[in-house]
Amino acid sequence: MDTLDFIIENGDIVFEDGVKKVALGIKDGVICDIGDIHSSARNRIDASGKTIFPGMIDVHVHFNEPGNEEWEGFKTGSAMLAAGGITTFFDMPLNGSPSTITANAVVEKAQLGKQKSLIDFGLWGGLVPGNECELEDMAKEGVIGFKAFLSPSGNDEFEACDDDTLLRGMDAIAQLHKVLALHAESGPLTTFLQHKKMRNGLTSIDDYAASRPIEAEAEAVARALYFAKQTGCSLHFVHISSSEAVNLIQNAKKQGVDVTLETCPHYLIYSHEDFRRLGSVAKCAPPLRKQRDKEKLIKHLLKNEIDLISSDHSPCPWEYKEQDNMFKVWGGISGGQFSLLSAIELAKNYQLPLESVVKWTASHPAKRFGLYPKKGAIQIGSDADLAIVAMNTPFFVSKENLFAKHPYSLYENHTFPCTIDTTMQKGNIIYQNGEISYHTKGNCLKPAVNQMFYANKSC
Incomplete structure (x- = not known):
């Protein structure tokens, strides 16, 4: 029998259907054996006292190349993601220059990613007014799906979609068998409320939050769902922050609409009250909601009514956060390193099985976006993308252990109940004991054709 590259033994492995203490055999970057393994191996990892998860797939990050x-x-x-047990990410299309709204831009960004990324990645293309003719060519270049804003994006190169653009784009995306991801806040409503506040010199944290109410999210979600029924377009709602929006999406699922939703750890761990306490580091859009609304959102998570958890990692240099006028502060959370830890914390706090973490962070994203079971699973034939977690070793977030380019985060001074010990991608250790290995190169992933999401039938 061939000598394996790695055997990981004595750990608790979290599969989609439960936790089992079995060994994993890895060769050529792929899981090739599970169970009682008698093969020889060049390397062995003793995972005693640790728990092994599939590496997280973060479908929503904003890098800027x-x-x-x-x-x-x-x-x-x-x-930064590897330090958090994330082994695959999807980069959003709006923060580079040029934005990823043409096939040429997709090719340029993919080349940069293959040169520089340590882990595998996918790319979102953009839907903006005037680029509907580019959608087919971007799909041919292998974008994961398309992203559009229903309110101003903050980037002049990436305009929000008016209703005509949205309908035409959704019709085209349906024909391409792709998914449209939506930032769903009502542009007319949020713009009107913001201008009204600013005209009266009202620029505080409370004023900013009041300018982006739950009603703005619910209105945009409802409108997009109506359009999806007419066009047959598959939808994915990003960073949903309210129970009202979740209810609309769940009702649409029952009516046969192919739709999924994600939320982010910051909406489940933090609240508007924390925003007031922490200041601009906690500004995002939609804004953090009040404690009672956060608790409603958590109830949906507990009822399996939230499909995915993603980071919406959207960093900036600190000077863009360091302003008094909250409408001028850059609106993004720097937190991609902590999504898997957050998901585990939520499961532990609410006595959920660890399989829930696998669904939120690995299997559901892989299935939704055509990467399963190569990604998102611990199965024979799956890529050996793994996060080995010390479940009973707390992790205190400080500037010293932040891996983002700019060492600040909403999560600073938070203590997670567990620690990422080792991250492995395709059989290579890329993070261990607080250190990154820079010897790996990621691939640009191209998904299979989108199919009706399995969670419409059962979750």
Whole structure:
């Protein structure tokens, strides 16, 4: 029998259907044996007292290449994710220059990612007014799906979609068998409320939050769902922050709409009250909600009504956060390193099985976006993408253990109940004991054709 590259033994492995103490055999970057393994191996990892998860797939990060690497680039961003047990990410299309709204831009960004990223990645293409003719060519270049904003994005190169653009784009995306991801906040409503506040000199944290109410999210979600029924377009709602929006999406699922939703750890761990306490580091869009609304959102998570957890990692140099006018502060959370730890914390706090973490962070994203079972699973034939977690070793977040390009985060001073011990991608150790290995190169992933999401039938 061939000598294996790795055997990982004595750990508790979290599969989709339960936790089992079995060994994993890895060869040529792939899981080739599970169970009682008698083969020889060049390397052995004793995972005694540790728990092994599939590496997380973060479907929503904002890196800034090409053009704005000083904010966060593929190298620093992928290292940061690897330190958090993330082994695959999907980069959003709006923060580079140029934005990823043409096939040429997709090719350029993919080349940069393959040169610099330590882990595998996919790319979102953009839907903006005037680029509907580019969608087919971007699909041919292998984008994961398309992203559109229903309110201003904060980037002049990436305009929000008016209703005509949205309908035409959704019709085209349906024909391409792709998914449209939506930032769902009502542009007319949020713009009206913001301008009204600013005209009256009202620029505080409370004023900013009031300008982006739950009603703005619910209105945009409802409108997009109506359009999806007419066009047959598959939808994925990003960073959903309210129970009202979840209910709309769940009702649409029952009516046969192919739709999924994600939320982010910051909406499940933090609240508007924390925003007021922490200041601009906690500004995002939609804003953090009040404690009672956060608790409603958590109830949906507990009822399996939230499909995915993603980070929406959206960093910037600190000077863009360091302003008094909350409408001028950059709106993004720097937190990609902590999504898997957050998911585990939530499961532990609410006595959920660890299989729930696998669904939120690995199997559901892989299935939704055509990567399963190569990604998102611990199975024979799956890539050996793994996060080995010391479940009973707390992790205190400090500037010293932040791997993002700019060492600040909403999560600073938070203590997670567990620690990422080792991250492995395709059989290579890329993070261990607080250190990153910079010897790996990620691939640009191209998904299979989208199919009706399995969670419409059961979750």
